[in-house]
Amino acid sequence: MKVKTLTPLWTGGVGGKVDRIHETGLLGSMRWWYEVLVRGLGGRVCERSDECKFDVDKYFKSEASDEGKRLRDAGLCDVCQVFGATGWKRRFRLSVKESEIYDAIIQHPIEAERVYETQGKKHTPAWYFPSFPNTKPNTPKSGSFEIQIQSLYGDFPSDVIMGLIQFIADWGALGARAQMGFGVIEPIDDRWDTGPLYKWLATTADNQEYYEWPSLRNVFFTQIKMQNVREVDTFNLKYDLRQLFSANQDVRHFIMGTTAGDNKMAAKVKISRPYGDGQIRIWGWIPEKAGCYDNEWNREKIVEVIHNHLIHEYDLETWREFNSPRDTATVNITDPREFLQSLLGIEGG
Numbered sequence: 001m002k003v004k005t006l007t008p009l010w011t012g013g014v015g016g017k018v019d020r021i022h023e024t025g026l027l028g029s030m031r032w033w034y035e036v037l038v039r040g041l042g043g044r045v046c047e048r049s050d051e052c053k054f055d056v057d058k059y060f061k062s063e064a065s066d067e068g069k070r071l072r073d074a075g076l077c078d079v080c081q082v083f084g085a086t087g088w089k090r091r092f093r094l095s096v097k098e099s100e101i102y103d104a105i106i107q108h109p110i111e112a113e114r115v116y117e118t119q120g121k122k123h124t125p126a127w128y129f130p131s132f133p134n135t136k137p138n139t140p141k142s143g144s145f146e147i148q149i150q151s152l153y154g155d156f157p158s159d160v161i162m163g164l165i166q167f168i169a170d171w172g173a174l175g176a177r178a179q180m181g182f183g184v185i186e187p188i189d190d191r192w193d194t195g196p197l198y199k200w201l202a203t204t205a206d207n208q209e210y211y212e213w214p215s216l217r218n219v220f221f222t223q224i225k226m227q228n229v230r231e232v233d234t235f236n237l238k239y240d241l242r243q244l245f246s247a248n249q250d251v252r253h254f255i256m257g258t259t260a261g262d263n264k265m266a267a268k269v270k271i272s273r274p275y276g277d278g279q280i281r282i283w284g285w286i287p288e289k290a291g292c293y294d295n296e297w298n299r300e301k302i303v304e305v306i307h308n309h310l311i312h313e314y315d316l317e318t319w320r321e322f323n324s325p326r327d328t329a330t331v332n333i334t335d336p337r338e339f340l341q342s343l344l345g346i347e348g349g
């Protein structure tokens with residue numbers, strides 16, 4: 001698969017290692033998105049604290065009629081079945097061939113064009129890319145590269161993974177530090193077929209519910225367009241979205257993240273750097289349940305506040321959200337499979 005970066009790609013790697021695209025950084029984000037899709041369909045997804053282990057005896061004792069169910073009986077959730085777990089190899093091998101990759105030039109640190117005051121002092125909000133430049137030469141990369149996917153199991157079509165990468169290209173970001181706007185990619189030649197991904201995922205559909213985890217049922221995907229867009233616009237927007245929750249610090253930290261003290265929390269809303277024709281991509285997962293929700297703040301209110309800000313301040317090109325009147329393609333899709341098909345660009349059935 002030939003891939004082009006639209007915003008710089010960062011795949012991790014700490015000081016001293018070879019300067020290249022790290023496969024593990026790609027796999028981490030691919031697994032994250034795959035979990036989102038499986039949870040959306042109600043399939044089985046283990047928690048990181050309680051990872052799956054393959055039990056070969058249970059596999060042979062299983063009376064399930066299909067392989068996926070047999071593997072569940074043997075202790076593997078639907079994600080580990082594909083991405084591997086203790087005693088069970090990942091179903092595919094991924095390798096990267098770099099063709100035209102160069103170090104991206106990013107502003108560091110980057111400051112928003114905003115000022116806030118605390119105790120009479122003026123501050124400018126700034127973002128750091130902590131491992132940069134200390135870990136040079138492992139800088140974010142731009143350019144084009146090739147991903148090679150090879151199936152390692154006879155029953156596993158490698159184009160499931162190609163479909164997953166197409167999904168990420170359409171809606172999310174590949175690699176690490178999406179919260180810094182990295183990882184928007186596109187295929188260099190034709191789109192990759194998402195049909196095999198859908199077919200594979202459909203077999204995992206079940207009745208599990210995930211009210212506190214990222215899931216296709218609580219994610220929103222949106223794209224705005226700006227004229228004369230600059231890199232700093234991403235960070236201006238990041239600051240402005242934080243401000244929407246200024247009345248409640250817990251909610252603000254929960255949604256937009258914090259690096260303060262012991263309560264480090266990743267942002268649940270990510271904003272890409274600009275790409276294409278002035279586009280910025282924003283997506284986030286706002287769970288149905290959270291400890292910080294109260295009479296005033298809940299999922300619906302948070303999403304509504306973000307949506308409101310974007311439609312008033314920007315040219316909003318798309319907004320996709322499960323079972324929502326805000327969705328710009330089809331409102332209120334209540335069947336997760338139908339919603340997934342719609343995101344994958346697959347005609348019904």
Ligand SMILES: [Zn+2]
Binds near residue numbers: 045081
């Ligand atoms: Zn698992």
